[in-house]
Amino acid sequence: MTIDEIKNGIVIDHITAGLGIKIYTLLKLDHLECSVALIKNAPSRKMGKKDIIKIDADIELNTDILGYIDPDITVNIIKNGKNIEKKRIELPEKLTNVITCKNPRCISTTEQELPQIFKLTDKENRVYRCLYCEADAK
Amino acid sequence: MRSLIDIAELSLEEIDSLLATANDIIDNPQKYSEKCKGKKLATLFFEPSTRTRLSFEAAMYELGGNVLGFSEAQSSSAAKGESVADTAKTVSCYADIIAMRHPKEGAPLVASMNASIPVINAGDGGHNHPTQTLADLLTIKREKGGFDNLTVGLCGDLKFGRTVHSLINALRRYNNVKFVLISPNELKLPDYLKESLKKDNFEILETTDLEAAMPNLDILYMTRVQRERFFNEEEYLRLKDSYILTPEKLKNAKSDLSILHPLPRVNEISVGVDNDPRACYFKQVLNGKYMRMALILMLLGVE
Numbered sequence: 339m340t341i342d343e344i345k346n347g348i349v350i351d352h353i354t355a356g357l358g359i360k361i362y363t364l365l366k367l368d369h370l371e372c373s374v375a376l377i378k379n380a381p382s383r384k385m386g387k388k389d390i391i392k393i394d395a396d397i398e399l400n401t402d403i404l405g406y407i408d409p410d411i412t413v414n415i416i417k418n419g420k421n422i423e424k425k426r427i428e429l430p431e432k433l434t435n436v437i438t439c440k441n442p443r444c445i446s447t448t449e450q451e452l453p454q455i456f457k458l459t460d461k462e463n464r465v466y467r468c469l470y471c472e473a474d475a476k
Numbered sequence: 477m478r479s480l481i482d483i484a485e486l487s488l489e490e491i492d493s494l495l496a497t498a499n500d501i502i503d504n505p506q507k508y509s510e511k512c513k514g515k516k517l518a519t520l521f522f523e524p525s526t527r528t529r530l531s532f533e534a535a536m537y538e539l540g541g542n543v544l545g546f547s548e549a550q551s552s553s554a555a556k557g558e559s560v561a562d563t564a565k566t567v568s569c570y571a572d573i574i575a576m577r578h579p580k581e582g583a584p585l586v587a588s589m590n591a592s593i594p595v596i597n598a599g600d601g602g603h604n605h606p607t608q609t610l611a612d613l614l615t616i617k618r619e620k621g622g623f624d625n626l627t628v629g630l631c632g633d634l635k636f637g638r639t640v641h642s643l644i645n646a647l648r649r650y651n652n653v654k655f656v657l658i659s660p661n662e663l664k665l666p667d668y669l670k671e672s673l674k675k676d677n678f679e680i681l682e683t684t685d686l687e688a689a690m691p692n693l694d695i696l697y698m699t700r701v702q703r704e705r706f707f708n709e710e711e712y713l714r715l716k717d718s719y720i721l722t723p724e725k726l727k728n729a730k731s732d733l734s735i736l737h738p739l740p741r742v743n744e745i746s747v748g749v750d751n752d753p754r755a756c757y758f759k760q761v762l763n764g765k766y767m768r769m770a771l772i773l774m775l776l777g778v779e
């Protein structure tokens with residue numbers, strides 16, 4: 339399957355197969371006017387298969403979302419048809435409005451204008467806890 | 477400007493200093509009687525509480541200050557749908573310091589992020605209750621002389637019991653403290669807390685048998701199974717009488733055991749225990765007032 343090369347934009351590569359659609363939704367890529375390609379199950383030497391997202395515009399990406407969903411992702415910035423930057427994504431220290439607290443006793447479930455903030459409390463086990471009630475993100 | 481939301485925000489040196497101030501207040505109350513003259517404490521209690529609210533109010537009066545506030549959500553603007561953030565901003569215009577109790581976890585933190593005056597968490601749902609922990613610490617300090625090498629039994633509702641979680645987080649910073657966790661299976665200490673204790677190589681023993689655990693304890697911290705933490709009345713009724721401390725059950729306890737309870741109790745300590753010299757729970761109430769006085773002084777920066 340071939341998809342046109344992009345001139346100026348972003349390629350989100352090495353997405354664990356199956357997670358592409360989740361990232362597409364969370365990044366709200368459906369709201370973009372430009373061409374966006376979501377490629378599922380592309381063959382990969384390293385991963386067997388992977389998902390790829392190509393965005394044909396230079397937009398601001400919320401890398402916190404990427405790091406939280408799949409920290410092995412790489413982000414390639416394309417300018418004039420050339421890959422000018424390859425970024426590795428780290429597990430973010432803080433997530434703002436990416437996930438919501440499921441604890442019915444948490445203040446953030448009643449006061450819905452509060453930002454949903456989670457902090458990384460255990461890097462090894464990738465545990466995030468709600469800033470307000472400390473419930474873990476499930 | 478500093479608030480107190482979680483006991484972990486206080487360093488060991490700060491806790492030592494609060495304990496020293498509280499002990500000095502006990503010895504020289506007169507010296508402190510005008511320290512907060514002209515200052516106002518706002519007690520914002522969105523959930524009923526007798527002890528904690530009166531303790532804060534008594535603390536402020538004994539420091540020569542004044543108190544304003546409300547004791548239930550119905551008599552505040554929250555009943556009209558005002559946010560915690562707006563309440564905190566508003567009260568900042570009237571008072572010098574806030575003590576807030578709220579049924580929602582994290583509400584005092586939200587208040588502290590929006591207030592321009594210090595906020596003290598006076599209990600937020602099943603989450604934190606740092607000034608109760610300060611009362612517990614002063615009681616242990618006065619009864620035991622210190623915190624190292626103690627075997628501490630925590631009994632009752634260890635799942636929703638915020639006082640238990642805060643006390644564990646305070647005591648884990650001292651040397652060679654052992655925890656004995658006594659609860660029904662449904663009300664065990666949350667896994668995350670247990671795991672973090674194990675990770676820090678704490679000796680913890682989990683049991684459902686209070687009497688078997690008794691002989692080893694230096695401190696027995698009893699808690700109430702709290703009706704308001706259950707969504708299901710049936711489950712509450714099934715678990716509420718799991719542990720009732722009686723003189724009989726204390727037969728094999730150490731002669732210098734200290735029995736603590738954050739109160740109010742329902743029936744988990746029979747009144748027959750009250751005259752036992754090892755019962756410390758009413759001293760704990762008094763100690764709570766002194767620690768709140770010390771805390772108010774610290775947060776207001778009063779020398």
